[in-house]
Amino acid sequence: MDTLLLARLQFAATASVHFLFVAVTLGLVTLLVGLQTAWVVTGNPRWERLTRFWGQLYVINYVLGIATGIVMEFQFGLNWSGLSRYVGNVFGAPLAIETLVAFFLESTFLGMWIFGWHRLRRGVHLALLYGVALTAYASAFWIMVANSWLQNPVGYEVRDGVAHLTDFSALLTNPALGMALGHVVSAALLTGGLLMAGISAWHLLRRTPDHDLFRTSLRIGVVTATLAISLVQGFGFAQFGPVLSVQPTKFGGTSPEAEALIAEWSARFGPGDYLPPTLANVGLGFMILIGLGLGLLWLLLPLLWRDWIIRLRFPLWLLMLAVPLPFVALILGWISREVGRQPWVAYGLLPVDQAVSPISGWLMAVSLIGFTLLLGTLAVTNWVLLARHAARGTADPALGRPPAQPAADDSRPEPAFA
Amino acid sequence: MELAWYALLGLFFAGYLVLGGYDYGVGLLLARGADPARRRAALNAVGPFFLGNEVWLVAAVGILFGAFPLLEGELLAGSYPAVLGALAGVILVTAGVQLRSRPASRWARAGWDRAITVGSLLAALGWGTVLAGLLQGVPLHADGHVAGVAHLFTPFAAATALAVVALVAAHGAAFLALRLPATEGDRLRPLARRLIVVAIIAVAAAAAVGLLSDRVRGAAQRPAVGVLLGVSLVAALLLARAALGRRRHGVAFAATAAALALPVVLVGATLWPYVLVSTVDPAASLTVADAAASAPTLRLLGWLALPLLPALLGFQAMCWWIFRGRTDSRAPVYW
C-alpha cells in the first residue's frame, strides 16, 4: 500500500472535519460575545436566554473541534516526521506558539465559562468569554501563519539539508498570509451567521414558542452573514494576486513564471511532474459560484424592515436551504489551497514524498481507517445532537441552568448534590 | 537553553499525566456499574477542570514540535501503535465526557460512559507503552529513523502499561475521595486504598521486569537515579495509602499526583543526556541537544514563554481556586 497516498488522505479527511467544526466555533463565539455583552450591559434576561441557547450549540460543536484538532496535531509527528526533521525549526515555532498562546488559555477559559454560570460575577463570566473568543482568533492567526509558511516558505536558510529560522518577522508578513487570514475569518463569520439565521428561520417557520427570541437571532444572523459575505468576496478576489505571485504553478494554466520555476525545480530536484492536479481548480470554481450566489443575501437585508422577511416566509426557506453552502465552500477552498501546492509540503522546498514517515503501508492504513471511522462517527453523532438541541428551543438548555432547578431531562435528582 | 526546554517539556507532559490522569481514573471507575446518578456526580466532580486538564497534552506536543522537532517525528512515528492507541483513547474520553449528558436517554448515557471507560483504558495503556518504549531504547539507525514498531511489544512495555493503568485508577479514586461530598468521598476510601495497593504491586512488577531486561539496563545511563526515583514512586504510594487512612485526602491526592509525575522524571533523568537511546547503533543515539531545535528558534520561543508561562499557570490556578473544595448542591452540573 502506498504510505504517502494514505497519509495524504488521512490529513485531508481529518483537516476537513476539523475545519467544518472550527469555522462554526469561530463564527458563533463572535456572535456569543455580542449576546452576552448585551445581557451584562442591559441586564435583560432575554439576552441571557439567547446566550444560553446559542452557547449550548456552540459548546456541543466545540467538542469535535477539540477531538479532531488533537488528531491534527499528532498527525505531524505520526505521519509526517520528515516535516519536523527538515523544516521543524521554522514550521514548528508558530505551532508551538499557537498551543501555548491560544489553546491552553482557550480551554482553561472555556471550562470556567461553562461551569461559571451562577457562580462567578457577571463581569468575570463575560470576561472569560472574551478570553475564549480572543484566543480562538489567536489560534486562527497562528495556524494560518504556519499554513502560509508551507504555501510560501520565508525567513529561513538551509544548512546541512535542514531549514533554520533566520527572520521570524518574515513569517508574519508572508504575502500568502494576510488575505488568506481575512478570507478564512470572514468565511467563519459567514458560516456562523448563516447557521444562526437558518436555525432561527426554522423555528419561525414552525411557529414554535419564543417567536420573539428567534426573531432577534434571525436578524443578528442575517446581518452578520450579509456583511461577512462581502468580506469573503473581497478577501477572496484579493487572494489571487499574492497567491499567483508566490505560487505561479497553482491554478493551472502555463505562465512564463510557472515554466521558469518548473525548469528551476527540474534542475534542482530532478525532472518530475510539478503541476498540481486539475481537481483543485474545479473546486475553486464551485466555491466562487457559491460565494457569488450568497452575495444575494444583500437582497434579504431590506426585508428586515417591518419583519417582511418573516411575513413573506419564503426568505426563511431560502435561509434554511443556504445553511450547507458555506460548509461546502469551506472544504472546496481548502482543497484548492492544499492540493494546489502539490507535490510540495513546503512549496519549492520539501516534496511530499520526503516528508512522509517511513511507516509501513498497512499501519498507515489502519490509522487512516480507524481515525476516519472514529472521527466520522463522532462528527455525525455531534451533528445529530446539534440538530436535536437546535430543535428543542430556548426553554431549558443545560448550559447555565441554575443549580437549584431540577433538570428537566433527568428523572432523578443527583444524590451527590442532594 | 535546551535543558530549560527539556524541563518545560517534562513539566507539561507530567502535568498532563497528573491532571489528565485523574480524568482517566474517574473514567475507569465509571465501570463499577454504580447507578447513573453517581456516575454523573463523578464526572461533574471533574467538571470545570476537564478542559483545562487535557490541554496540557496539547501544549506538551506543541512544545515537542516547536523545541524538539527531531524528537517529535522519531518518537511519535517510532511508537506508532502506542501513540495511536493513546490518541484514540484521548478522543473517546474528550468526546464522551462532554457529550454524554446531551442525549436524555439513559441508554445513550450509559453507552457514552462505556466509551469513556474504554478511552481511559486506552490512554493509560498507550502512554505507559510510550514511556516504557523510551526507557528500553529504540532501534534508531544511522539514517536517523526508528525502524519498525516491533520493539514496542516487550514484557516490560506491557508491565509498564498495566502499571500506569493501576496508577491512574488509584489517582482517580483519591481525587474523588477528595472532591465528592464528604459522605460519598468516605464511601470511596476503602476502594482507593485497595487500588493503591494494586498500583504498588503493578509498579513493583514493572520495575522487576525492567531490571531483568537487558534492553532496559543497556539503555539506562544513570541506573542509580532510576532506581532511586522508582523507590520514591512506591514511597509516594505508601504515603497516599497512609494519608487516606487518616482522612488526609489532600495529602493522599498530592501523593498519588506525585506518583504520576515521577515516571516522567524517571525516564528523563535515567536516560540523560540522551532522549532516544539506540539499541542497534550506539552512535545513532540522540541527545537532548541533538534533538533540540536550533538556537534562533529556541531563543524566539524562550522570549515568548517567559512572560506567558506565569499567565498560563496563573489562569489554571484561578480555575482550581474558584472551583475548589467538595462539590455540593450548589455545584454546577453540565457533563
Ligand code: HDD
Ligand atoms: C464560506 C466559505 C467560502 C466562500 C463563500 C468563498 N471562499 Fe474562498 N476559500 C475559503 C472559503 C470560502 C476557505 C476555506 O476559507 C479558503 C481555503 C484557504 C483559505 O485561505 O481560504 C478559501 C480559499 C480561496 C482561494 C485559494 C487561495 C490559495 O489557494 O492559496 C481563493 C483564490 C479564494 N478562496 C477566492 C474566493 C472567491 C473569489 C470567492 C467568492 C466570491 C470565495 N473564495 C468564496
Ligand code: HEM
Ligand atoms: C492551516 C493549517 C493547515 C496546515 C498547516 C496544513 C498542512 C498540511 C499538510 C502537512 C499536509 C500533508 C502534506 C501534503 O499532502 O501536502 C496537508 C494536506 C492536505 N490538507 Fe492541509 N493543512 C492545514 C489546513 C487544512 C484544512 C483546514 C483543510 C481542509 C480541507 C486542508 C486540506 C488538506 C488536503 C485536502 C490535503 C491533501 C492534499 C494532497 O495531498 O493532495 N488542510 N495539509
Ligand code: HEM
Ligand atoms: C494543521 C492544522 C491544524 C492543527 C494541527 C490544529 C490543531 C488544533 C488542536 C490541537 C485543537 C484543540 C485545542 C484544544 O484542545 O482546545 C484545535 C482547535 C481549534 N482549531 Fe485547529 N488545528 C489546525 C487547523 C486549524 C485551522 C485551519 C483553523 C482555522 C483557521 C483552526 C482553528 C481552530 C480553532 C478556532 C480551535 C478551537 C475551537 C475548537 O476546538 O473548536 N485550526 N486545533
